[in-house]
Amino acid sequence: MNSGAALAPSLDPTESSVRLLFSCTPAFGHFLPLVPLARAAHRAGHDVAVMTSAGMASVVAAELPDASFLAAGPMPDVLFTEVARRHPAADDAGVPGDPARVAELFAGVRVDLTMDDAVEAAGAWAPDLVVAEAVDFVGPLVARLLGIPTAVVAFGPALPEEFTSPMFLVAASRYAARGVAPEPPLAVIDPTPTLLQDPAWRPGPALLPLRAEPHRRDGESAVTGRHSGDGAVPTVLVTLGTVFADDALLQGIIASIAPGTAEVVATVGVLPDAVLPEDTATVHYERFRPMAELLEGVDVVVTAGGAGTVLAALSQGIPLVLIPQGADQPINAGRAAAAGVGLLVDHADAVGDAVQQVVADPRFAVAAKAVRDEIEARPSPDDVIAALAHRWSDEPASTRPTHPIDDQQRSTR
Numbered sequence: 001m002n003s004g005a006a007l008a009p010s011l012d013p014t015e016s017s018v019r020l021l022f023s024c025t026p027a028f029g030h031f032l033p034l035v036p037l038a039r040a041a042h043r044a045g046h047d048v049a050v051m052t053s054a055g056m057a058s059v060v061a062a063e064l065p066d067a068s069f070l071a072a073g074p075m076p077d078v079l080f081t082e083v084a085r086r087h088p089a090a091d092d093a094g095v096p097g098d099p100a101r102v103a104e105l106f107a108g109v110r111v112d113l114t115m116d117d118a119v120e121a122a123g124a125w126a127p128d129l130v131v132a133e134a135v136d137f138v139g140p141l142v143a144r145l146l147g148i149p150t151a152v153v154a155f156g157p158a159l160p161e162e163f164t165s166p167m168f169l170v171a172a173s174r175y176a177a178r179g180v181a182p183e184p185p186l187a188v189i190d191p192t193p194t195l196l197q198d199p200a201w202r203p204g205p206a207l208l209p210l211r212a213e214p215h216r217r218d219g220e221s222a223v224t225g226r227h228s229g230d231g232a233v234p235t236v237l238v239t240l241g242t243v244f245a246d247d248a249l250l251q252g253i254i255a256s257i258a259p260g261t262a263e264v265v266a267t268v269g270v271l272p273d274a275v276l277p278e279d280t281a282t283v284h285y286e287r288f289r290p291m292a293e294l295l296e297g298v299d300v301v302v303t304a305g306g307a308g309t310v311l312a313a314l315s316q317g318i319p320l321v322l323i324p325q326g327a328d329q330p331i332n333a334g335r336a337a338a339a340g341v342g343l344l345v346d347h348a349d350a351v352g353d354a355v356q357q358v359v360a361d362p363r364f365a366v367a368a369k370a371v372r373d374e375i376e377a378r379p380s381p382d383d384v385i386a387a388l389a390h391r392w393s394d395e396p397a398s399t400r401p402t403h404p405i406d407d408q409q410r411s412t413r
Contacts, residue, residue: 019125020041020049021049023052023136023139026076028059029241029308033153033155037131040382043382051139052070055075063217063218072114079105080105083105087100103163107137115178118138129186131152131153131189132153133152134153141171144182154188154191156192156328156331157201186206186391186395187208187387187388190208190209191311192307192311193374208384211381216290233262234263234359236298236301241308250266253302256351259281260282266284268286291309298316300359303321304324304329305329305330307332311375321343322336323346
């Protein structure tokens with residue numbers, strides 16, 4: 001039995017359902033970590049809605065067809081443009097990398113350009129609880145205005161204070177502008193095993209541990225039958241995620257892997273009009289697919305270090321070669337390397353040799369399987385949703401903040 005059984009009993013069927021609003025930055029890597037929890041909430045009979053940019057509507061519908069969709073705010077291209085306008089030193093890729101610009105993106109620009117839509121949409125839907133991914137500052141502010149609690153979903157190793165403090169400082173000014181103050185979350189849902197956290201990390205009192213799972217379409221079975229090839233050479237998955245899927249970098253990585261030393265599966269990102277290169281004798285290209293499908297039969301994953309890819313690979317005990325490009329990837333990659341589950345490289349031409357080292361040295365596979373075992377022992381999404389619902393129902397109503405928006409919306413529910 002996994003440790004999730006100790007979190008909380010199953011929700012009593014006689015209990016009323018909870019209206020859960022899942023809120024996220026409009027990007028795959030921020031939305032997909034919420035999907036298993038949203039599906040679990042729906043299975044438990046709760047009402048589920050997702051709030052993010054209208055440009056994510058088709059993605060949300062494909063993953064969560066039973067959820068209500070609340071459109072609020074622009075897509076990342078608009079956000080990056082505004083960050084660059086406010087901070088002209090933004091890098092060429094348009095993706096802020098230093099703490100000040102990261103804070104401006106998530107806690108400043110996105111809040112400024114999204115809040116009016118979000119307050120109106122969420123107020124009309126009238127949730128009981130907002131579940132927000134870790135760098136979504138829109139959902140928690142909306143929750144504060146509606147007088148309801150927030151649960152926060154982490155998606156990788158804890159960010160250092162040099163990144164979190166500027167974000168909270170910028171966010172605090174947006175709360176003050178609307179006449180409220182931040183409050184601690186009801187729960188912090190964390191899929192990151194302790195083996196990947198900094199040694200100084202300590203769990204807070206609101207922690208709800210979660211079992212990380214590879215992204216899969218609803219209804220698909222768990223990953224089985226890995227290492228299905230003949231084993232003559234290792235199978236290597238090269239995936240740079242959905243933001244840093246640069247073709248030149250991808251081709252440089254593939255070129256570094258000597259023909260005959262590995263079978264390569266390479267993803268080309270999420271853009272539907274992206275050119276899919278022709279397969280070769282040893283390289284097969286894939287468009288965006290659920291990680292649960294891509295990981296079957298894989299011996300090593302080459303990744304830029306996105307949290308979702310790192311956790312997905314390690315949930316299957318697959319070691320890594322990490323070539324971080326930006327955002328939180330250096331943090332995730334550094335923690336993975338420190339845990340002994342992979343090698344960290346800084347140039348594409350070093351990847352091939354690193355792959356061979358990871359394959360040849362059994363210590364990497366042993367360390368990856370240790371992380372897998374810790375992940376498997378953590379509570380399932382169904383366990384976590386049950387615990388969250390009980391935590392919400394046990395919270396005294398008198399301790400919840402109140403706001404005129406809350407009173408108005410609840411009177412019309």
